[in-house]
Amino acid sequence: MRTIYYKADERGHANHGWLDAWHSFSFAGFQNPEKIHFGALRVLNDDMIIGGRGFGMHPHDNMEIVTIPLSGDLEHADSMGNKGAIGKGEVQVMSAGTGIYHSERNKNIDRALRLLQIWVFPKLKDIQPRYDQKAFSIKGRKNQLQTIVSPLGSKDGGMGMNQDAWFSLTDLDQNKELTYTPKLSTNGVYAFVIEGEAEINGQLLGRRDALGISETDEILIKANTDSEILLIDVPMSF
Template structure:
C-alpha cells in the first residue's frame, strides 16, 4: 500500500474578498510541484462565496467537473442552455468535452455559499459536452457509502462521468467503521475529510485533511467523531 498525507493547512489559499478559496492541488496562483494531481484527479477546490457574488461566464474543455454544495445555493447557467440551482444534497456533473461556457454564483444575498468543485481528467477527449444534476438523500449515506458519480455506461447508480472514476460520500457516526473496496486494480482513492476526525488506513485525519491511497484494494475508515468523508476513486495512470 502507498499513501500520501495531504494536510489541510498545507493547501493553497487565496482570499479575494468575495471568494475565499482553498486549493488541494496547484491552481491559479498556487503552484506546488508535489501537488499537481493525484492520478486523474486534477483539482479539488474548497470555495466560500459571499452573498450575490460568483464567477461570470468562462470556458472549459476536456475536463470532467463535479460540484458538491456543502451549504447554501449555487445558481448555474451554461452555453448548453441549462439554467438552475443546486443546494446541499445535490450534485452537478459537467463533461466539458469540445468546449462549454458556464457561470456560477451564490443565489442568496444574505448568506454565504460553501462548495467543493472537483476536476478529473477525461477518459476520452473531445466528446459532446453534457450536463447533469441530481438530488441525493443525505440519510442514504448514514454509515454507508453513497455513490454520487460513476463511469458513463456503467451499471452503478451514480451520475455518469467520462472517466473510470467513482465519487462516494459517507456520514459515519462516532466509533463506527466502514470498508470501501476500490473499484479497479489500477485505481487509487483520494479520501477527503469534509468534517470530523477519522483514522483511514492507519492515518489519523482531521477536518479537510486528505489521504491519497494506492496499490491496495481497500480503504478502512474508523470514525473518531461524527465524520463526513468524500472518496474519489480514480485511475492512477490515464
Template sequence: MKTIYYKANERGHANHGWLDSYHSFSFSGFYDPEKVHFGALRVLNDDTVAGGKGFGMHPHDNMEIVSIPLSGELEHADSMGNKGTISKGEVQLMSAGTGIYHSERNKNHNETVKFLQIWVFPKLRNIEPRYDQQAFSIADRLNQFQTVVSPIGAKQGGVGINQDAWFSLSNMQAGKELSYKTQLEGNGIYVFVLEGKVTVNNHGLERRDALGVSETNEILIQAGTDAEILLIEVPMLF
C-alpha cells in the same frame, strides 16, 4: 501500498473578498510540485462565495467538472442551455469535452454558499459536452457509502462521468468502521474529510485533511468522532 498525506493547513489559499478558496492541488497562483494531481484527480477547490457574488461566464474544455454544494444555493448557467440551482444533497457534473462556457453564482444575497469544485481528467477527449445533475438522500449515506458519481453507463448510480472514476459520500457516527474496495484494479483512492476525525489505514485525519492511497484494493476507515467524508476513486496512470 502507497500513501500521500495532504494536510488541510498546507493547501493553497486565495481570498479575493467575494471568493475565499482553498486548493488541495496546484491551481491558479498556488503551485506545489508535490501536489499537481492525484492520478486523474486534478483539482479540488473548497470555495466560499459571498452573497450575490460568483463566477461569470468562462470557458472549459476536456475536463470533467463536479460541483458538490456544502451549504447555501449555487446558481448555474451554461452554453448548453442549462440553468438551475443546486444545494446540499445535490451533485452536478459537466463533461466539458470540445468546449463549454458556464457561470456559477450565489443565489442568495444574505448568506454565503460553500461548495467543492472538483476537476478530473477525462477518459475520452473532445466528446460532445454534456450536463448531469442529481439529488441524493443524505439519510442514505449514514454509516455507508453513497455513490454520487460513477462512469457514464455504469449501474452503480450517481451522475455520469467520462472517466473510470467513482465518488462516494458518507456520514459516519463515532466509533463506526467502513471498508472500501476499489471498483477497478489499479485505481487509487483519495479520502477527503469534510468534517470530524477519522483514521484511514492507521493514518489519522482531521477536518479538511486528505489521504491518497494507491497500490492497494481496499482501505479501512474508522470514525473517531461523527464525521463526513468524500471518497474519490480514480485511475492513477496520469
C-alpha cells in the same frame, strides 16, 4: 500500499474578499510541483462565496467537473442552455468536452455559499459536452457509502462521468467503521475528510485533511467523531 498525506493547512489559499478558496492541488496562483494531481484527479477546490457574488461566464474544455454544495445554493447557467440552482444533497457533473461556457454564483444575498469543485481528467477527449444534476438522499449516506458519480454507462447509482472514476460520500457516526475496495486494481482513492476526525488505514485525519491511497485492495475507515467523508476513486494512469 502507497499513501500520501495531504494536510489541510498545507493547501493553497487565496482570499479575494468575495471568494475564499482553498486549493488541494496547484491552481491559479498556487503552484506546487508536488501537488499537481493525484492520478486523474486534477483539482479539488474548497470555496466560500459571499452572498450574490460568483464567477461570470468562462470557458472549459476536456475536463470532467463535479460540484458538491456543502451549504447554500449555487446558481448555474451554461452555453448548453442549462440554468438552475443546486443545494446541499445535490451534485452537478459536467463533461466540458469540445468546450463550454458557464457561470456560477451564490443564489442568496444574505448567506454564504460553500462548495467543493473537483476536476478530473477525461477518459475520452473532445466528446460532446454534457450536463447533469441530481438530488441524493442525505439519509442514504448515513453510516454507509453512497455513490454519487460513476463511469458513463455503469449501474452503480451515480451520475455518469467520462472517466473510470467513482465518487462516494458517507456520514459516519462516532466509532462507526467502513471498508472500501477500489473499483479497479489500477485505481487509487483520494479520501477527503469534509468534517470531523477519522482514521483511514491507520492515518489520523482531521477536518479537510486527505489521504491518497494506491496499490491496495482494502481501505478501512473509522470515525473518531461524527464525520463526513468524500472518497474519489480514480485511475492512477490515464
